[in-house]
Every structure is written in structure tokens, then in C-alpha cells.
Amino acid sequence: MPQELLVIGGGLAGCEAALAAARAGVAVRLVDMKPQEFSPAHHSPHLGELVCSNSLRSDVITSAVGLLKAEMTLLGSAVMTAARATAVGAGKALAVDREAFAKHLEGQIAAQPLISRESARVDALPDHVAVLATGPLTAGALAEELAKLTSSIHLHFYDAIAPIVSLESVDMERAYWGDRYGEPGQGDYLNCPLSREEWGEFYAALISGDQVPLKDFESPQFFEGCLPIEVMAARGEKTLLFGPMKPVGLEDPATGKRPHAVVQLRKENLEGSLLNLVGFQTKLTYQAQDLVFRKIPALAGAEFVRWGSIHRNTFLDAPRVLDPHQRLKAAPHLFVAGQLSGVEGYVESSAMGILCGVNAANLLCQRTLISPPPTSALGGLVTHLQNTATKSFQPSNINFGLLPPLEGRVFKRQRGAAQARRGLADFLAWMEASGLEPAGDIPQLPEEAG
Ligand SMILES: Cc1cc2nc3c(=O)[nH]c(=O)nc-3n(C[C@H](O)[C@H](O)[C@H](O)COP(=O)(O)OP(=O)(O)OC[C@H]3O[C@@H](n4cnc5c(N)ncnc54)[C@H](O)[C@@H]3O)c2cc1C
Incomplete structure (x- = not known):
């Protein structure tokens, strides 16, 4: 018999990891500090608690998160089983009754004879094979232990996320490529200029935009180098004009003149299909961001694939x-799953839990470790965690920008379906090659357009 697997943390990732390893025939000890101790965001005594929204986002398979759900279902995801069993009406999204969901997930753990449960806070890193799934609010000395092991600069405690837009949605009539003082038309930054009048409107909207209230465990101790854009703006107009929106050296080739202000967009992925708004980390509500950032003329009609945010989040510099x-x-005997590994969101955390559970079982049973194809949604998350091109790694939700671009020209409205077709076909082939039986029916995909 292989050695027992220790899973630390019984949230979404930990439950998935424990059940995936047990399905592979490995005995698991699942340890969570609840209900003896709670993180500032956890309140339910049950495992698998959804700490905020009750939505697992889009259930449409032609969306990136929908594709990820389909792949998880094929892998036998316990979170997907619990979600389907406890779903509440939410249009095209999959939302759940959170209490029933947690109880269902906990029931699956209780019904698995290979899993034993323990309630304790773990403060030391184990010296045998284990999955760390203690989440964005990892408690106690475990976080310090991790910081020591990885060198503290590689363990972060806050997320400061700038919004991300897709390149194809930027109005290129109102934007130009160029580095500060670089050759016109060349460079890594896409510059979005604002005239004095446009700036005035943008600034007024920014300083009056609604902000997300801070939770009591989120003290507003922002690093000077990472201040929310609205906090900088509140210090006075010049703070931004001499800071992230400085126009100097960024003359607009269309006019030959220096704009009043410039928003710079930087590549977010290797393909350059996604761009982030440099320095625009923010505590504005999503609704306010939608209003304020569309006052940047080049972004008036842009597709924002992620809004900005700043919140407490313990995560590793995965790459x-x-x-x-x-x-x-x-410490290659320690797998890291869930939000702590550098993915973002309930679904993504759960998905990485399954993969870590399967591979921890493989390690214990001396089988080859497996890695999903990069064209699948699960593979896209793995690619993100290995993306050494990003200087400042940030956790990410799944989006099609994390997958390799489609070959040939595909119309925009057909891209989701094309991504899903390619991803699912490659995922099923990978499962077969890895000896994994699909756990559910193969999902139906829209026909390819002629
Ligand atoms: C305040 C907040 C709100 C969020 N809202 C959303 C949202 O609305 N939608 C969304 O998709 N994502 C949200 N997230 C992001 C994230 O996807 C979720 O936090 C998700 O639950 C992460 O799953 P996980 O399994 O990695 O961690 P968790 O679900 O947090 O599970 C971690 C578990 O580990 C236990 N634990 C922690 N430390 C120890 C220790 N030292 N010893 C033993 N046990 C320990 C905890 O008790 C917990 O049960 C939010 C995050 C935070 C912090």
C-alpha cells in the first residue's frame, strides 16, 4: 500500500484533492482547522465553504470558465457534482445554495472510506507527500514557513490587480504603440491618449467613483508602489499626471503632439492578446470601473476580461x-493547490485541487505525473502558473487568453466555440493517454460553422 496522503485545508481545492486521490486508491488524511478555528472570511462549520458570492460563473461551454467546468466534470469533480445537485436558478450562470452545497461536498468526503478527517490547524510544513490547500487566508505559522522556504519575496499577501482588456477590442484609431522616448510606432506599450477635456471628465469620474468597502481584516495599508489609482487621484490631479498617466516622451503620432495624459497598456500574456492598464489597481466597484475606465477614449467600447481589485490574498509567485x-x-513532496498556488476563483481553485490530488496519488503510487494539454482550460491555468515572462505574477481567472491562439482566421463570435471544440478534443485525448476514464457524458458542442 502506498503511504497516506496528507491534505491540508478542506476548502474547495482540498476537498477535490482528497477525493481525487481517494478515487485513485490512496488513503487520505484531510486536516482543516474548522470548526475549531475560522479565518476572518470563513463562518460555516462545513468544509467547502463559498466565502462570498454563491456563483460559479458561466455555465456556457463556449466560455473559458464553462469549458473548465466541462473538463472538471469529465475528471469526476466533487465540486461540480455538489454544484449540480444544489443549483439555484441563475440564467446562464451556475449558482448554488451555499449551505446545501457545502453539506453535499462534506457528504461526499464522509462517504469515502479512504478519507479520514481531522480538525486542527497545521503550522509546520510536512516532510512527506502532502497537498497544501489552505487558501487565500492561510492561517498561522504555515504562511511564515512557506515564506521561509520560498524566500519571502515569493509569497504575497495582497492582490493588487489592474483591469485587463482584450487587444482586439481596443479602438486603435485612438491608441498607438510606443515606449517612452522610443521610436514612433514601435515598442511594447499600447498608449491611450487623453486630451485636456477628456482628462477632466475622466478625473472627475475617478475621484467620485464608488469604492468597495474594506472588510474588517483588510487594513488599508497599501504599499506606496502599489497604491489604488483612486487613492493617487485623491492626492491631486498632478499625482497621476506625474505618475502612471505621465504623457512625457509619448507623443501621439496622429497629431505629433504630446497628449495631456496617457494610459499605458502592457502585454498580459505571451501572445499579447490581453493587455493590462499599467498602474490601475483599484478598489472601485466593478460598476464604477465600467463607467470610469470607458472614459479613456480608446477603451470606450473595450472588452474588459477582468476588472481591477485589491484584496487580502496569500499566494505564491508560482512561476x-x-x-x-x-x-x-x-520541497517536491509538497503539492500546492487552489488559490494559494496562484489561480483565482472558486472554479479554478477546485480544478487545481483535482489535478494535484491525481498527481499526488501518482507520486505515491510511483506512476508518472501528468499535465493537461495547454489548449484545454485546465492546461491554460497550468500555463499561467508557469509563465516566467511575467515580472510581477498575479493570480488569474481562467480566460481564453491563457490558451494558445487559434490557428487561421476565426470570426470573433465563433472563437469561443472553436476554443471549446479544440480544448475538449485535446483534453479527451489526453485523458485517454493518461488512463483516465471520463466520469460523465461528453458534452455537446455547437457545430462548426461552414
Ligand atoms: C474574502 C474573499 C472573497 C472571495 N470571493 C470570491 C467569489 O465571490 N468568487 C470566487 O470565485 N472567488 C472568490 N474568492 C477567491 C477564492 O477563489 C476563494 O477564496 C476559494 O474559496 C479558494 O479556494 P481554496 O480551496 O484555495 O481555499 P479555501 O476555500 O479558502 O479553503 C482553505 C481551507 O483551509 C483552511 N485552513 C487555512 N489555514 C489552515 C491551516 N494553517 N491549517 C489547517 N487548515 C487551514 C481553512 O479553514 C479553509 O477551510 C474570494 C476570496 C476571498 C479571500
Whole structure:
């Protein structure tokens, strides 16, 4: 018999990891500090607690998160089983009754004879094979232990996320490529100029935009180098005009003149299909961001694939400290799953839990570790965690920008379906090659347009 697997943290990722390893025939000890101790965001005594929204986002398979759900279902996801069993009406989204959902997930753990449960806070990193799934609010000395092992610069405690737009949705009549003082028309930044009048409107909207109230455990101790854009704006107009929106050296080739202000967009992925708004981390509500950032003329009709945010979040600098199988390079017997590994969101955290559970079982049973194809949604998350091109790694939700671009020209409205067709076909082929039986029916996809 292989050694027992320890899973620390019984949230979404931990439950998935424990059940995936048990399905592979490995005995699991699942340890969570609840109900003895609660993080500032957890309140339910049950495992698998949804700490905020009750939505698992889009259930449409031609969306990136819909494709990820389909792949998880094929892998036998416990979170998907619980979600389907406890779904509440939410249009095209999959939302759940959170209490019933947690109880269902906990029921699956209780019904699995290979899993034993323990309630305790773990403060030390184990010296045998384990999955760390303690989430964005990892408690106690475990976070410090991780910081020591990975060097503290590779463990972050806050997310400061700038909004991301798709390149194809930027109005290129109102934007130009160029580095500060670089050759016109060349460079890595896409510059979005504002005239004095446009600036005035943008600034007025920014300083009056609604902000997300801070939770009591989120003290507003922002780093000077990472201040929310609205906090900088509140210090006076010049703070932004001499800061992230400085126009100097960024003359507009269309006019030959220096604009009053410039928003710079930087590549977010290797293909350059996604761009982030440099310096625009923010606590504005999503609704306010929708209003304020569309006052930047080049972004008036842009597709925002992610809004900005700043919140407490413990996560690893994955590209620097994790190997391609989500193991700590400095301690390869330790897998890291869930939000702590550098993905963002309930569905993504759960998905990475399944993968870590399967691979931890493979390690214990001396089988080859597996990695999903990069064209699948699960593979896209793995690619993100290994993306060493990003200087400042930030957790990400799944989006099609994390997958390789489609070959040939595909109309915009057909891209989701094309991504889903390619991803699912490659995922099923990978499952077969890896000896994994599909756990559910193969989902139906829209026919390819002629
Ligand atoms: C305040 C907040 C709101 C969020 N809202 C959303 C949202 O609305 N939608 C969304 O998609 N994502 C949201 N997220 C992001 C994230 O996807 C969720 O937090 C998700 O639950 C992460 O799953 P996980 O399994 O990695 O961690 P968790 O679900 O947090 O599970 C971690 C578990 O580990 C336990 N634990 C922690 N430390 C220890 C320890 N030292 N020893 C033993 N047990 C320990 C905890 O008790 C917990 O049960 C939010 C995050 C936060 C912090």
C-alpha cells in the first residue's frame, strides 16, 4: 500500500484533492482547522465553504470558465457534482445554495472510506507527500514557513490587480504603440491618449467613483508602489499626471503632439492578446470601473476580461517557486493547490485541487505525473502558473487568453466555440493517454460553422 496522503485545508481545492486521490486508491488524511478555528472570511462549520458570492460563473461551454467546468466534470469533480445537485436558478450562470452545497461536498468526503478527517490547524510544513490547500487566508505559522522556504519575496499577501482588456477590442484609431522616448510606432506599450477635456471628465469620474468597502481584516495599508489609482487621484490631479498617466516622451503620432495624459497598456500574456492598464489597481466597484475606465477614449467600447481589485490574498509567485506539476521546487513532496498556488476563483481553485490530488496519488503510487494539454482550460491555468515572462505574477481567472491562439482566421463570435471544440478534443485525448476514464457524458458542442 502506498503511504497516506496528507491534505491540508478542506476548502474547495482540498476537498477535490482528497477525493481525487481517494478515487485513485490512496488513503487520505484531510486536516482543516474548522470548526475549531475560522479565518476572518470563513463562518460555516462545513468544509467547502463559498466565502462570498454563491456563483460559479458561466455555465456556457463556449466560455473559458464553462469549458473548465466541462473538463472538471469529465475528471469526476466533487465540486461540480455538489454544484449540480444544489443549483439555484441563475440564467446562464451556475449558482448554488451555499449551505446545501457545502453539506453535499462534506457528504461526499464522509462517504469515502479512504478519507479520514481531522480538525486542527497545521503550522509546520510536512516532510512527506502532502497537498497544501489552505487558501487565500492561510492561517498561522504555515504562511511564515512557506515564506521561509520560498524566500519571502515569493509569497504575497495582497492582490493588487489592474483591469485587463482584450487587444482586439481596443479602438486603435485612438491608441498607438510606443515606449517612452522610443521610436514612433514601435515598442511594447499600447498608449491611450487623453486630451485636456477628456482628462477632466475622466478625473472627475475617478475621484467620485464608488469604492468597495474594506472588510474588517483588510487594513488599508497599501504599499506606496502599489497604491489604488483612486487613492493617487485623491492626492491631486498632478499625482497621476506625474505618475502612471505621465504623457512625457509619448507623443501621439496622429497629431505629433504630446497628449495631456496617457494610459499605458502592457502585454498580459505571451501572445499579447490581453493587455493590462499599467498602474490601475483599484478598489472601485466593478460598476464604477465600467463607467470610469470607458472614459479613456480608446477603451470606450473595450472588452474588459477582468476588472481591477485589491484584496487580502496569500499566494505564491508560482512561476518562480512551483514546478510544472504544482510542487514546490524547494520541497517536491509538497503539492500546492487552489488559490494559494496562484489561480483565482472558486472554479479554478477546485480544478487545481483535482489535478494535484491525481498527481499526488501518482507520486505515491510511483506512476508518472501528468499535465493537461495547454489548449484545454485546465492546461491554460497550468500555463499561467508557469509563465516566467511575467515580472510581477498575479493570480488569474481562467480566460481564453491563457490558451494558445487559434490557428487561421476565426470570426470573433465563433472563437469561443472553436476554443471549446479544440480544448475538449485535446483534453479527451489526453485523458485517454493518461488512463483516465471520463466520469460523465461528453458534452455537446455547437457545430462548426461552414
Ligand atoms: C474574502 C474573499 C472573497 C472571495 N470571493 C470570491 C467569489 O465571490 N468568487 C470566487 O470565485 N472567488 C472568490 N474568492 C477567491 C477564492 O477563489 C476563494 O477564496 C476559494 O474559496 C479558494 O479556494 P481554496 O480551496 O484555495 O481555499 P479555501 O476555500 O479558502 O479553503 C482553505 C481551507 O483551509 C483552511 N485552513 C487555512 N489555514 C489552515 C491551516 N494553517 N491549517 C489547517 N487548515 C487551514 C481553512 O479553514 C479553509 O477551510 C474570494 C476570496 C476571498 C479571500
